[in-house]
Amino acid sequence: MEDLESSELGTKEFWEQRYDEEISNYENHGDPGEIWFGEDSVERVINWMLDCNISKDFKILDLGCGNGMFLIELARNNFSKLYGADYSENAINLAKAIADKQDYNFINYFKHDILEKLDEKFDIIHDKGTFDAICLSENAKCNRNKYLENICEILNDNGYFIITSCNWTLHELDEQFLSKLIRHETIPTPQFKFGGKVGNVVTTAIYKKK
Numbered sequence: 381m382e383d384l385e386s387s388e389l390g391t392k393e394f395w396e397q398r399y400d401e402e403i404s405n406y407e408n409h410g411d412p413g414e415i416w417f418g419e420d421s422v423e424r425v426i427n428w429m430l431d432c433n434i435s436k437d438f439k440i441l442d443l444g445c446g447n448g449m450f451l452i453e454l455a456r457n458n459f460s461k462l463y464g465a466d467y468s469e470n471a472i473n474l475a476k477a478i479a480d481k482q483d484y485n486f487i488n489y490f491k492h493d494i495l496e497k498l499d500e501k502f503d504i505i506h507d508k509g510t511f512d513a514i515c516l517s518e519n520a521k522c523n524r525n526k527y528l529e530n531i532c533e534i535l536n537d538n539g540y541f542i543i544t545s546c547n548w549t550l551h552e553l554d555e556q557f558l559s560k561l562i563r564h565e566t567i568p569t570p571q572f573k574f575g576g577k578v579g580n581v582v583t584t585a586i587y588k589k590k
């Protein structure tokens with residue numbers, strides 16, 4: 381996996397400021413903010429979970445949950461053990477405000493940096509755009525490895541790690557994760573064709589522990 385040039389999207393300051401603005405928008409207009417990679421990307425993952433009959437009691441962590449809209453959709457589908465972590469305190473405050481308003485205050489939101497240790501295990505770890513942001517940080521190579529190490533620590537032996545990325549192809553995600561995980565499945569995403577080559581706008585892949 382080639383390193384990308386670092387950018388402000390890889391800094392905590394960027395996300396704190398962004399969610400500060402989104403809190404104002406939410407308070408003033410009721411707008412919960414951006415759904416990264418579109419609503420379809422949420423729907424595809426939830427449909428996969430429903431099609432596989434994933435237990436409604438599975439302990440599910442949304443890593444880098446942002447405004448928490450993925451967890452809200454899971455709550456709407458009666459999943460009951462929901463956790464959202466983000467290193468931005470403003471993101472956590474926004475996500476809590478949105479969940480409270482919709483009477484989903486059983487969703488457990490907490491501030492956490494995935495590059496730090498976490499002493500808890502989950503049946504599903506979901507990431508949409510967080511690994512992408514980490515890959516734009518300074519020291520990305522070291523951070524990517526720490527990320528993988530920590531994912532393996534907190535994923536239950538039979539659990540699923542579901543990742544949606546707009547920066548990496550399936551081949552590149554495999555290159556990063558297959559040292560410690562095995563690929564279980566990919567969720568088909570829209571494709572485009574350019575100059576005879578077919579590519580995906582976003583990639584969603586599901587991994588399990590070896």
Ligand SMILES: C[S@@+](CC[C@H](N)C(=O)[O-])C[C@H]1O[C@@H](n2cnc3c(N)ncnc32)[C@H](O)[C@@H]1O
Nearest residue numbers: 395416444445446466467468493494508509510
């Ligand atoms: C592109 S946004 C995606 C937000 C959300 N997953 C979504 O799909 O709407 C990336 C998120 O990752 C969070 N993030 C980035 N690095 C993180 C880290 N090391 N630990 C926890 N959260 C992180 C950011 O604060 C931001 O909320």
